[in-house]
Amino acid sequence: MMRDMSMHIMDICQNSIKAQARHIKISVVEDAARDIFSFTITDDGCGMSPELLKKVRDPFTTSRTTRKVGLGIPMLEQTCQQCGGRLELESEVGKGTTLTAIMGFHSIDRPPMGDIGASLLAMIIPNENEGFELVYEHKRSGKTFLLDTAELKAALDGVPMSEPSVMQWISGFIKEGLDELYID
Numbered sequence: 182m183m184r185d186m187s188m189h190i191m192d193i194c195q196n197s198i199k200a201q202a203r204h205i206k207i208s209v210v211e212d213a214a215r216d217i218f219s220f221t222i223t224d225d226g227c228g229m230s231p232e233l234l235k236k237v238r239d240p241f242t243t244s245r246t247t248r249k250v251g252l253g254i255p256m257l258e259q260t261c262q263q264c265g266g267r268l269e270l271e272s273e274v275g276k277g278t279t280l281t282a283i284m285g286f287h288s289i290d291r292p293p294m295g296d297i298g299a300s301l302l303a304m305i306i307p308n309e310n311e312g313f314e315l316v317y318e319h320k321r322s323g324k325t326f327l328l329d330t331a332e333l334k335a336a337l338d339g340v341p342m343s344e345p346s347v348m349q350w351i352s353g354f355i356k357e358g359l360d361e362l363y364i365d
């Protein structure tokens with residue numbers, strides 16, 4: 182099964198949400214000159230014990246109850262390795278987790294970005310009333326795109342993000358912001 186980058190990112194964020202995270206920060210860095218593509222996802226969820234952290238790259242490690250394999254982390258690690266990179270994980274119980282996926286920028290196996298806007302909306306909208314905040318930061322060729330749900334909520338002044346016109350505006354904001362990054 183071929184996953185694009187936005188699906189990988191969403192998978193990892195779903196882990197953070199399952200871990201009761203209140204804050205998620207996604208930071209994407211594209212550095213063609215240094216041949217590095219990376220994303221880091223930091224959460225303040227329940228964290229993992231050293232024992233769990235040691236075996237989490239194994240597909241048979243999961244806290245899922247509906248099936249016996251957890252694939253999010255192993256599949257992402259496989260993608261990183263296929264692209265000449267690696268997966269780094271740091272976690273502390275009660276503090277949270279930081280995951281960094283590193284890939285070769287120029288690797289032909291590097292998955293396309295996919296629909297980041299749709300993935301972000303799918304995480305933000307269902308969690309908007311849960312005191313949940315997400316920051317998405319994307320750097321490319323000296324430019325930065327930033328989306329911060331806390332800022333967005335303040336600007337919306339009580340209008341729900343699930344309002345169709347608001348959702349449409351957010352998705353346009355993300356699309357235009359990312360398009361801007363890719364203009365060289």
Ligand SMILES: Nc1ncnc2c1ncn2[C@@H]1O[C@H](COP(=O)(O)OP(=O)(O)OP(=O)(O)O)[C@@H](O)[C@H]1O
Pocket residue numbers: 192196197200224226227228229237242243244245250251252253254255278
């Ligand atoms: N951010 C996190 N915080 C706390 N625990 C985590 C986090 N990410 C992963 N884990 C733990 O690692 C396990 C494996 O994660 P992985 O994404 O590989 O599989 P899964 O989430 O169990 O299943 P799938 O991703 O296929 O739905 C999770 O079940 C969870 O126990």
Ligand SMILES: [Mg+2]
Pocket residue numbers: 192193195196251252253254
């Ligand atoms: Mg998962």
